[in-house]
Amino acid sequence: MPEEYLKYLQSLNERQREAACTDISTPLMIVAGPGSGKTSTMVGRVLMLLNEGISPLNILAMTFTTAAASEMRERIGAIAGKATAKELSISTFHSFSLKLCRSHGQKLGRTSEFLIYGQGQQRNAIIEAIRLFENERSRRKDDALLIGELSNSLKNPKHFKDKAKKWQKFVTQAKASGRTPAEYREMGNSIGADILDNYNNILKSCDALDYHDLISGSLKLLTDFPEVFKECQDSWKAIVIDEFQDTSTMQYKLLRTLASHHKITIVGDDDQSIYSFNGADITGFISFRNDFPNYKEIRLNKNYRSTRCIVEAASSLIQHNATRCQLKNVLTDNSSGSKIVMKECHNEDAQCAFVVDKILEISSNRSEANCCYGNIAILYRRQISGKAFQMAFRDRKIPFNIHGVAFYRKKVVRTIIAMLRTALPGCDDGSYNRVFKALLPLEKDGKKRIIDHINKISTIRKCSFLSTASDIFSAKISGTFKRSELTHGRKVLTTLEMISKFVQREKSISAIITSVTNMIPEKYLLEKRAVIDVDGGTYLNEDYDIRSVRQYLLDDVSQFLSTKFVEVNGEREISEDKGCIFVLKAFIDYLFERERENFRAWRKENENSVTLTTIHQAKGLEWDVVFIVKANDSEIPLLHDFKGAVKDTAALVEEERRLLYVAMTRARQKLFILYVMMDSNWQVLQPSRFLKEIPRHLVEVQGEINLQDLQMKQEALQKETAPCTDLLIKEQQSGVDVAPMPLPNDLHDNHSSEGSNELADFEEANNGSNFLRRFCV
Ligand code: ATP
Ligand code: MG
8 A cells, every 4th residue: 555545544543444444345334423533534535445456437426515525635646646636537526427427418308508497597497387378377266356456466576586496396205216207296285296297398498407407317318228227337436425414315325336346435414414404315324225235334423623622512402403313422531621612692793793893803913813814704694694794804904715605796797607608509588677777777676677678578488588688679569668678778789799609700709798897888887885695694795796706717717627627537627619609608607607606715725814714615615713692592492494484393404403513513623602682673582492411511701792882772772663663563463573672770680679580581582582691600
């Protein structure tokens, strides 16, 4: 065995080494808690496979994020050499499936150039599927009521948007579990079956697949086409999978089929399963035991990452989950470290100020946690909670990085991508909608009227947005538009034609992106504070600096070209001579991968900056200092859907507890947990119910709220907002569950006995808003 391999294996502990060195023909399952070296052991396993003579070209390593994939390649490269690492296939389920589906597109009823529909396009296709369904239903039944509903729906885009959210969830679950329309029909859910059917047909007619189709498509290829199965058997002689707990039923089926040779290693932790909304299903561990009966299971129980205090606190928390597949007894030899700091803040501003002060204090005192900015992270449940930190960090000159997703969610970036898409065959109506919204030089209401009209006519005519728009603006169909509006519309069509010609003619996608960004009107860029939907919330956009947006995109182009032009079994995956449409399509595919998951590679570029990220995206990562912010009951657990309906099921509460568990276990040395007492509307919020489950002796309560300040603010607010109280009373009368505004006295720690009944009422109503006080007694 090469000396480097030996050295690495020797650095592992006994159980990790036993796992890595298990006979390669034995299916292996490594189950362990966070920070116990699962990923490190998986690297050792790959080294063993190489040492046993399996060619790197025949090893398939699956990870959950593209960035985790590149980190693993780097780690293996450092030991086995870059050339070997380059030959390994380390990918996510989606990029693996994408490649397979592209190679055999025809077998799936698509071209090899099919489009991938991300969330936005999927939503549009679902809206279309609902429209078709309602159209068909009203036609079939000739029901005046339904026709009325339909025409109301057409007038009211919000109706479709709300419905679409609901159905998008349904379609996601259906696809993750592999259920077909026929199965839903059999189960008596004919509406679900029709919508799913319509949706599938729309995607087929647009030569598109969504993310779930990539997985089910790959499975279909493997099961229905023996030649594809053989090709995969010849290619992948051994398979290793990290973060197994987050694989969906369909992904597991794909793995099982690929690993019919039984040279498979899975690595995971059921307590860290946090993607059930995406179809993740931890029963995969049980299926693995059944499907690979000669498997060997190894448990790692030593945490190398965190202090004893953090390990104990997290273990106590997770023990409150009743449904755990495997109980783990996690130990650590690390020092006990300092207690977890828990802090109650008046509101998000106070929370932000506390975090900023702490970061400045910690980073100026290098001895504490040996900490530079790059070793600090702020974790939150929803993207929106990161916004205040971005602004505060900017003001205080603290370098920070936010997850790459935020960039690709910027409205202007989505517009640029939509403009690029219009040059590709089969572009979806949603992209045209977005482009017209950006390019029509009119006020918001004017644009909306025109775009709504085009959508309405195209539904009636059953043809695409683009052809309807061309007919309207060239006055082939009479409309109610002013002459100037027709001229504006024609200009947008000319711009689209220019983009299309440019893409056909041009050789470099960098040049295309530069031109497209130049076409965005200044007026659109100045539309500040646009509201976009992020993780179910609203998000205020920043001003757009188009030059930095362009530069960011161009950097991504060069990264894309450098990674995708080499690769794959020594062959060039993408070559320039394939033409710009092909390369552009591949680049858009790549952006989707990035939008979904890229983090770690990007994080490396920002080594000395504080990381701002959602908890979901922090999976598998670690920092010396972690701040979990807004640990409120409305966030963790987040038990409301987008309409505010409560979804308080036991299973959901347990998943949310796992989320807090993942967050806490990202910290190496110091953990802060903060919650706020009220939101920006002065609505009282409650601390997360999970905080009570962290043993008291492991917690230090820091700082006191400034009661006087709070009292003054509330008195001022009560004077200003008397009507709000009316609204509150109305909402309470109508049965909406609204926590009452706290009375200033109620918040006094040492208030006199005359207020005590009020306090009791207040505490009961708020179920622990004064939680810290009680917690500390
Ligand atoms: P997670 O569940 O969060 O993904 P994990 O189980 O994959 O965690 P790793 O990321 O592999 O854990 O390791 C956690 C930390 O512990 C890393 O910093 C790693 O370098 C270190 N580590 C792992 N094994 C050992 C070991 N045997 N000796 C010393 N350090 C180790
Ligand atoms: Mg890991």
